[in-house]
Amino acid sequence: MSILKIEGVSKFYANHTALDNVSFEIPQGCIFGLLGPNGAGKTSLIRIITQITGADSGKIYFKGERLQPGHIKDMGYLPEERGLYKKMKVGEQLLYLAQLKGLSKEDATARIKSWIDRFEIREWLDKNIEDLSKGMQQKVQFIATVLHEPSLIILDEPFSGFDPINANLIKDEILSLRERGATIIFSTHRMESVEELCDNIALINRARKVLDGPVREIKDTYKTDTYQVIGNGQLLVTSPDFEVLEQHSNHGIFRASIKLLNNTSPNDLLRYLIQRVEVHSFVELVPSINEIFIQKVKETHHA
Amino acid sequence: MHKIWLIIQREYLTRVRKKSFIIMTLLTPLLLATFMILPGLLINMSGEEETVMVLDESGLFENKLESRKDLAFIPLPDLTLDQAKTIYQETDNTALLYIPKMSIEDPKGFVVYGKKNISIQTQVSLENMLEKEIENQRYLASGLDRQTLDKIKADVKITAVNLSNEGEKGNNAIITSIAGIVGAVIIYFFIFLYGVQIMRGVIEEKTNRIVEVMISSVKPFQLMMGKIVGIAAVGLTQFLLWVILSFFAVTAVSAAFGVDAAPSPAAQYAAGQMAAQGGGLEADDPSAMANEPGEDEFANTISDVKQSFASLNIGLIFFSFLFYFLGGYLLYGSLFGAIGAAVDNETDTQQFMMPITIPLVIAFIMSYSIVLKNPDGPVAFWMSMIPLTSPIVMMVRVPFGVPAWELLLSMGLLVAGFIFTTWIASRIYRVGILMYGKKVNYKELSKWLFYRV
Numbered sequence: 169m170s171i172l173k174i175e176g177v178s179k180f181y182a183n184h185t186a187l188d189n190v191s192f193e194i195p196q197g198c199i200f201g202l203l204g205p206n207g208a209g210k211t212s213l214i215r216i217i218t219q220i221t222g223a224d225s226g227k228i229y230f231k232g233e234r235l236q237p238g239h240i241k242d243m244g245y246l247p248e249e250r251g252l253y254k255k256m257k258v259g260e261q262l263l264y265l266a267q268l269k270g271l272s273k274e275d276a277t278a279r280i281k282s283w284i285d286r287f288e289i290r291e292w293l294d295k296n297i298e299d300l301s302k303g304m305q306q307k308v309q310f311i312a313t314v315l316h317e318p319s320l321i322i323l324d325e326p327f328s329g330f331d332p333i334n335a336n337l338i339k340d341e342i343l344s345l346r347e348r349g350a351t352i353i354f355s356t357h358r359m360e361s362v363e364e365l366c367d368n369i370a371l372i373n374r375a376r377k378v379l380d381g382p383v384r385e386i387k388d389t390y391k392t393d394t395y396q397v398i399g400n401g402q403l404l405v406t407s408p409d410f411e412v413l414e415q416h417s418n419h420g421i422f423r424a425s426i427k428l429l430n431n432t433s434p435n436d437l438l439r440y441l442i443q444r445v446e447v448h449s450f451v452e453l454v455p456s457i458n459e460i461f462i463q464k465v466k467e468t469h470h471a
Numbered sequence: 472m473h474k475i476w477l478i479i480q481r482e483y484l485t486r487v488r489k490k491s492f493i494i495m496t497l498l499t500p501l502l503l504a505t506f507m508i509l510p511g512l513l514i515n516m517s518g519e520e521e522t523v524m525v526l527d528e529s530g531l532f533e534n535k536l537e538s539r540k541d542l543a544f545i546p547l548p549d550l551t552l553d554q555a556k557t558i559y560q561e562t563d564n565t566a567l568l569y570i571p572k573m574s575i576e577d578p579k580g581f582v583v584y585g586k587k588n589i590s591i592q593t594q595v596s597l598e599n600m601l602e603k604e605i606e607n608q609r610y611l612a613s614g615l616d617r618q619t620l621d622k623i624k625a626d627v628k629i630t631a632v633n634l635s636n637e638g639e640k641g642n643n644a645i646i647t648s649i650a651g652i653v654g655a656v657i658i659y660f661f662i663f664l665y666g667v668q669i670m671r672g673v674i675e676e677k678t679n680r681i682v683e684v685m686i687s688s689v690k691p692f693q694l695m696m697g698k699i700v701g702i703a704a705v706g707l708t709q710f711l712l713w714v715i716l717s718f719f720a721v722t723a724v725s726a727a728f729g730v731d732a733a734p735s736p737a738a739q740y741a742a743g744q745m746a747a748q749g750g751g752l753e754a755d756d757p758s759a760m761a762n763e764p765g766e767d768e769f770a771n772t773i774s775d776v777k778q779s780f781a782s783l784n785i786g787l788i789f790f791s792f793l794f795y796f797l798g799g800y801l802l803y804g805s806l807f808g809a810i811g812a813a814v815d816n817e818t819d820t821q822q823f824m825m826p827i828t829i830p831l832v833i834a835f836i837m838s839y840s841i842v843l844k845n846p847d848g849p850v851a852f853w854m855s856m857i858p859l860t861s862p863i864v865m866m867v868r869v870p871f872g873v874p875a876w877e878l879l880l881s882m883g884l885l886v887a888g889f890i891f892t893t894w895i896a897s898r899i900y901r902v903g904i905l906m907y908g909k910k911v912n913y914k915e916l917s918k919w920l921f922y923r924v
Contacts, residue, residue: 268688
């Protein structure tokens with residue numbers, strides 16, 4: 169079942185089109201990557217989902233219902249441009265933001281307590297935000313985003329500005345949120361940063377969706393049956409079933425990219441190689457999302 | 472509604488808890504009390520008796536210079552000036568007044584010697600006394616005496632009375648003007664002080680990058696209105712505390728120093744302000760605070776003031792004040808909020824501040840220069856109808872008495888104006904708060920009004 173269904177959404181500004189007939193679905197309980205270069209329309213789409221702006225056309229369904237203001241409290245949004253009130257204490261700030269999401273004071277207080285215990289930041293509660301380091305502020309922001317236990321969490325460029333330690337902490341938290349049934353949307357232009365996290369992705373370029381689907385399927389579609397082989401010996405491929413795309417040799421150690429042709433299997437290649445050289449490493453070359461994106465964009469431009 | 476309420480609470484509490492707010496709120500009444508008490512205190516302090524030795528070679532002023540509470544004369548027998556100086560040096564008297572031989576027709580050559588500088592006050596007192604005595608003697612010489620002259624002297628006071636349907640009403644143009652101007656001044660400063668706070672608050676939310684987090688939970692309009700109302704509450708709190716604390720501070724300081732507040736204009740002003748705004752406060756406050764026993768004329772003035780206050784329609788003035796106070800603030804406050812949303816930092820606000828500052832300043836200047844002189848003239852009328860200027864101009868007019876239809880029309884227009892500026896502001900606001908790093912101009916702003924968001 170999909171938690172969010174986007175149907176033909178378009179958004180026009182005075183002199184450019186931010187979104188042009190974009191459609192895709194986000195399955196419940198997955199980590200979804202909304203990927204694309206800067207200015208592709210990711211933030212516009214997110215602002216439509218979070219009802220900060222409205223779409224000019226198209227429909228959005230949240231848990232099967234047309235998107236409506238009441239859904240806001242079931243979403244958590246960490247914008248790219250994010251900050252907190254500098255002169256406000258951490259505890260008050262979290263309480264305020266949680267209450268604005270519709271939590272009662274008692275619920276909010278209890279949840280804040282459990283989160284600060286988890287992040288071991290009890291001593292920050294009475295500090296002003298401006299007295300915290302940037303990394304600390306980011307933790308507080310993250311807590312504020314998920315405090316009301318939304319079923320949809322939207323993180324826009326979440327790791328820009330996070331230091332590696334905090335980034336890992338947040339990644340772990342995101343995985344545990346998914347365990348508990350939440351759906352997470354990552355929006356980023358740094359595709360490699362979320363590749364290993366995402367179950368599903370949608371690629372957006374110049375206001376249009378380029379492709380979407382489960383990461384595994386997309387990679388299967390775009391894999392090129394190419395294997396990287398490292399070994400010892402003199403490699404000379406003469407078979408018409410295999411094509412050497414690239415080969416380097418250094419002190420008798422070679423490294424080659426070999427493409428399978430004529431429906432041969434990796435095992436066929438391996439058997440062929442074993443008879444001729446000593447194989448140290450045999451890895452399938454899977455295209456990165458980045459490469460797929462570039463390839464796809466090129467295709468659409470030529471098309 | 473619940474969310475707006477939360478926003479109002481936050482805006483209110485964070486400001487009221489600020490050190491600067493607490494200090495300002497406590498310090499201002501103290502300063503006011505000091506300004507009112509200090510002159511009285513100083514006069515009393517310098518009240519030690521001064522003694523002046525007099526060497527009168529002319530003989531004209533013998534037994535004529537009467538000692539007063541603060542100024543005593545010690546006549547010297549026939550001595551030379553040098554002898555007198557020596558004697559004076561040995562005493563601790565304040566000064567030595569030397570009157571040379573002279574005729575009453577040509578009095579000159581008066582000298583006053585002192586061990587240190589003679590105060591201006593003493594010098595003026597001496598001059599006045601000598602002048603008066605010389606005049607008396609000249610009157611006598613020409614066959615008149617002081618008493619006849621005092622009989623001839625006239626002292627005219629005009630009592631102005633309004634003839635209206637409700638019957639005759641005493642009227643004092645000065646008091647009426649003060650009541651109006653004080654109300655207008657307060658509205659003027661309140662709009663500026665707290666309007667700018669709204670603007671800063673919005674800019675702060677933008678620069679802190681919290682605004683997008685906020686509007687993923689609440690509507691921009693709620694955020695804007697919450698801020699405007701919250702800050703209005705801060706202003707009202709401060710204003711109320713000022714009135715109450717000033718009252719107590721003045722009372723306490725007067726009691727502590729055993730001084731009546733000086734009958735300075737400041738005291739009357741402040742008292743007038745309290746009476747006009749406090750409504751419930753007794754109108755005889757001014758006399759209680761500013762009465763100085765023994766001075767009949769002053770007491771008369773005070774009772775005039777008292778009557779004039781009684782003649783003012785305090786209830787109506789108070790109600791109009793509250794109405795124009797809030798109406799003007801809301802009208803301008805939303806515009807200030809829109810400016811805050813349109814810019815990235817405070818230095819960029821100048822170009823947009825101008826057009827909303829100008830009507831306020833003009834209204835204020837016109838109130839002094841034209842409206843006060845002619846509170847029912849065409850300038851006064853039109854400026855009290857236009858919502859941008861009416862909070863100040865109408866406030867000045869109300870104490871003079873304004874026809875009901877004019878007041879109602881002006882109030883109605885102000886409400887309409889407030890709704891209109893809020894509409895404009897909310898359109899600019901919702902676009903502006905999400906716009907970063909873009910220098911906007913008026914053309915751009917006008918486009919925002921019709922954006923579909």
